[in-house]
Amino acid sequence: MKKVILDTNCLLSFVTDRNLEQQEKVSKLFQEAVQLKTVILCHHHVISEFVFVLSSVYGTAAEKIHTILSDLVVMPGIVPVAEVNIKTVLSLWPALIPDYGDAVLAALCKDSKGTAVATFDRKFQKAMKYAGILSIEL
Numbered sequence: 001m002k003k004v005i006l007d008t009n010c011l012l013s014f015v016t017d018r019n020l021e022q023q024e025k026v027s028k029l030f031q032e033a034v035q036l037k038t039v040i041l042c043h044h045h046v047i048s049e050f051v052f053v054l055s056s057v058y059g060t061a062a063e064k065i066h067t068i069l070s071d072l073v074v075m076p077g078i079v080p081v082a083e084v085n086i087k088t089v090l091s092l093w094p095a096l097i098p099d100y101g102d103a104v105l106a107a108l109c110k111d112s113k114g115t116a117v118a119t120f121d122r123k124f125q126k127a128m129k130y131a132g133i134l135s136i137e138l
Contacts, residue, residue: 003039005109011072013025013026015054028138029138033078036076042079042080045084084104102124117135
C-alpha cells in the first residue's frame with residue numbers, strides 16, 4: 001500500500017476552491033485513501049498550519065475548522081502523526097530544506113520507509129529531490 005505524507009497546501013486545496021485543478025488532483029489521493037489503496041499521513045505541523053491559514057487568511061470560524069478536522073481524522077486511510085525526529089529535521093534545515101515546516105515533513109518522509117511527500121510546492125519538491133527525499137507530483 002502506498003504511503004503519502006500530506007503537505008498543508010494539499011489539504012488547503014482539498015477543502016477550499018482556491019485552485020480547482022489542485023483540488024481535483026488531491027481529491028483523487030483522498031479517494032485512494034478512502035478505498036484503502038493509500039495511507040495519508042497528516043502531521044500535526046500540517047494541521048497547525050492548516051488551522052492558521054483557514055482562520056487568518058480565509059476567515060473560517062474555529063467551529064467550522066473543528067468540524068473539518070474532526071471529519072478528516074476519522075476518514076479511512078488518514079493517519080494523524082505527531083512525532084518527528086528532531087535530529088533528522090535539523091540535518092535537513094536550513095541547509096537542504098530552507099523552510100522549517102517543510103523540513104519537518106521531509107524528515108518524517110526520510111525516517112518512514114516507503115513514503116513520499118505530496119505537495120504542490122515546486123521549490124519544496126526541488127529541495128527534496130536535491131536531498132534525496134521522495135515527493136509525488138499530483
